[in-house]
Amino acid sequence: MSENKITFITAEAHHQDLLGALAFRSKASWGYSRSFLEQCKSELNVPQNCLEGRLVQMGYYNQELMGFYSFAHKKGAEPDLNFLFLEPRFKGQGLGRALFEDAVQTAIGYGWISFIICSDPHANNFYLHMGAIPIGELDSLSCPGHTLPILRYILPDI
Numbered sequence: 001m002s003e004n005k006i007t008f009i010t011a012e013a014h015h016q017d018l019l020g021a022l023a024f025r026s027k028a029s030w031g032y033s034r035s036f037l038e039q040c041k042s043e044l045n046v047p048q049n050c051l052e053g054r055l056v057q058m059g060y061y062n063q064e065l066m067g068f069y070s071f072a073h074k075k076g077a078e079p080d081l082n083f084l085f086l087e088p089r090f091k092g093q094g095l096g097r098a099l100f101e102d103a104v105q106t107a108i109g110y111g112w113i114s115f116i117i118c119s120d121p122h123a124n125n126f127y128l129h130m131g132a133i134p135i136g137e138l139d140s141l142s143c144p145g146h147t148l149p150i151l152r153y154i155l156p157d158i
Contacts, residue, residue, distance in 0.1 A: 001151065004062055006098050011056035011068060019056070019068050020045040022085055026067070029088035030122040039143050046070055046083060056083070057106060059099050068088045069103045071115065077114040079107065081153070084123075100130050109157055117151040124149045 011019060023044040028037055040157040046068075050056050056070040062066040067086035081103055086096045107115050118138055119127050128134070132151035 003099050007060045008057045010054050013051050026085040043142050066095050079112050081115050081117045114154045119149045127151050132146050
């Protein structure tokens with residue numbers, strides 16, 4: 001009997017299209033219309049500077065890509081968990097939690113005290129369950145008329 005194993009690797013530039021497609025599938029799993037998804041498509045592409053800055057981590061479950069997360073951090077600003085997407089077929093198995101917990105450990109490793117999350121409205125309860133605190137809303141740049149919950153996650157003292 002094999003043991004289920006979760007591993008993480010740092011994404012590289014050649015993973016950009018793979019990650020964008022995963023983010024699109026994950027967002028689509030919330031039941032959004034195709035036209036809405038097309039409006040949001042540009043926001044689902046991982047920026048090259050995040051890949052070059054080695055801020056993107058890919059999670060594997062039994063050697064199969066299950067999801068990824070990414071941070072954006074500009075000097076003088078609070079870090080931002082700008083991506084956390086799970087392959088839809090892995091939902092409900094605790095793997096989103098595994099991605100988030102690895103993101104927390106990565107943030108601790110950087111010496112940060114907190115990070116910001118701009119959440120999809122459907123994922124908001126997940127982040128609340130993980131311990132994030134709501135701090136406001138932001139108008140969607142690509143989808144006028146839609147707002148996105150903004151949360152802060154305060155890292156535990158170690």
